[in-house]
């Protein structure tokens with residue numbers, strides 16, 4: 503069974519103490535930062551912290567190693583940059599991801615902005631309860647964890663759907679956010695907090711028929727590194743980089759803005775070609791099949807280093823590899839072909855399972871794993 507999480511998510515107003523200092527998570531609106539905001543955040547990340555930066559699976563930006571005595575200063579600076587919600591309470595409700603290839607002036611942009619304006623109308627929800635807006639011509643977010651989705655039906659209508667249900671409610675564009683808020687209230691009023699996520703709640707509570715009118719579309723096409731209509735998409739190896747690498751990427755390509763993606767990448771708006779050796783630019787890159795959490799020394803729950811081992815194994819494993827600092831499996835809370843889990847300074851190994859499943863082997867060192875050249 504998956505170990506329980508800590509019951510809250512870090513933000514900018516609620517930083518999390520970690521092995522390398524405070525972790526400050528930014529949730530930029532529209533998952534977009536202007537070029538200047540991006541450059542200023544790089545400066546702040548190294549002035550007040552270690553400069554290590556991460557993009558999460560919810561398209562948030564994390565600044566690591568922020569020094570405790572510098573926290574108030576960086577919070578003020580981020581507020582002045584206009585990249586934070588106005589209050590801690592609004593930030594805690596801002597668990598929202600949108601398909602990152604939205605177009606300027608589109609319905610997606612209008613609905614996202616309406617949702618931000620109406621965050622205060624949501625009930626109190628479990629920390630990881632989240633919303634997805636996926637209204638482009640192609641469905642992008644089917645495998646991005648979310649509890650309530652605004653998406654297209656098979657017939658091209660707008661649906662508001664509960665995760666775990668095969669059908670959703672058809673709505674007019676002007677009613678989409680109202681219906682989303684109502685579905686969140688249904689979850690709350692029917693005791694969903696006990697189960698934490700919508701999918702788990704629907705195993706215990708019947709979703710009323712009025713929320714199940716039309717079938718959801720089935721396709722899923724996540725955006726991969728390479729050129730796109732919006733701009734060039736780069737992947738961040740294992741989701742972690744540093745302020746200097748992002749600064750160089752921005753200064754050498756001067757995009758109009760950058761967008762964060764839930765596949766741990768960035769879109770450089772209006773940029774057709776990329777020159778970089780630090781970021782992933784090819785959709786066949788073997789690093790894209792690997793997930794690794796920060797591990798030691800970044801996370802206090804970890805007893806092993808994760809990312810160097812994961813990089814060393816790139817290309818050696820057929821299928822998905824997950825290297826997890828502990829059994830919580832933050833980087834990839836799903837089944838993988840091979841999962842290595844930190845346990846008392848060594849690794850246990852799970853084939854075709856999740857990080858919290860029963861391992862088939864225990865007590866492996868990183869050296870033994872590399873020498874064994876494990877191939878599935």
Ligand code: SF4
Pocket residue numbers: 795796797798801802803804826827828829830831832833
């Ligand atoms: S999975 Fe990794 S990041 Fe998550 S708690 Fe465990 S060690 Fe920390």
